[in-house]
Amino acid sequence: MTEGKLIAAGQNNVPAKRILRADTKIADDEERGYLNIKLPESITNLFKAGTASTVTSKITAQDDQLVQMLKRGNSGEQTLHALRFTDDVNNVLTNANMNRLATYIGMLNEANRKAGKPAVTMIETLTTRYGTAPIARMLAEAKQVAGTSTLAKNLEGALINTWRLERKSNQEVFKLLEIKGVHDPNLVIYGAFKLGV
Numbered sequence: 001m002t003e004g005k006l007i008a009a010g011q012n013n014v015p016a017k018r019i020l021r022a023d024t025k026i027a028d029d030e031e032r033g034y035l036n037i038k039l040p041e042s043i044t045n046l047f048k049a050g051t052a053s054t055v056t057s058k059i060t061a062q063d064d065q066l067v068q069m070l071k072r073g074n075s076g077e078q079t080l081h082a083l084r085f086t087d088d089v090n091n092v093l094t095n096a097n098m099n100r101l102a103t104y105i106g107m108l109n110e111a112n113r114k115a116g117k118p119a120v121t122m123i124e125t126l127t128t129r130y131g132t133a134p135i136a137r138m139l140a141e142a143k144q145v146a147g148t149s150t151l152a153k154n155l156e157g158a159l160i161n162t163w164r165l166e167r168k169s170n171q172e173v174f175k176l177l178e179i180k181g182v183h184d185p186n187l188v189i190y191g192a193f194k195l196g197v
Helices: 041-047 054-072 076-082 098-115 122-130 132-142 149-165 170-176 186-195
Strands: 005-007 019-021
Touching: 054 076, 054 098, 076 098, 076 122, 098 122, 122 132, 122 149, 132 149, 132 186, 149 170, 149 186, 170 186
Parallel strands: none
Antiparallel strands: none
8 A cells, every 4th residue: 555645736745655736627527637738730631531641641642552552452562663763772771652562562561461461571582683683781881770671680680581581502592692793782591691690
């Protein structure tokens, strides 16, 4: 049982384990607090019936685009093209549509699951489009950048797991990574695969 003491607000008294305010009560003996913050009209309009903001319309249009691509049966690689991913592998993780690509792959996998088809992964989609060695080099560099580090580490882990699931040998992975010398950034991912990290 906790000990409590009723004190008036602003009163200095011996500290108690539980303090109850006595200066404000509502008719049903319940105390309530709220913040009275005045929001700009542009924000409050978002919650009014019959009004749609440009942002919500754009999101809906984007979702519609993803749904249409799914209905057409777009592969992950076709989706990269439709979402305007360039040929420059170094801009993949910073592409504004990266989250939309992830959303589409999730939608595609849900449809594939229902149809009894195999799942598609982000790393599979990227390596099909750009190649394993260029993606691995890009991930090695992206791990050093604060804004892309987490995603790069996750994708690198997915790439290593893919090789393990496919039972790739050390020699096969070495060849896939097209390692060109002792300073090649792909040696790091090769070492992680080889050591089982």
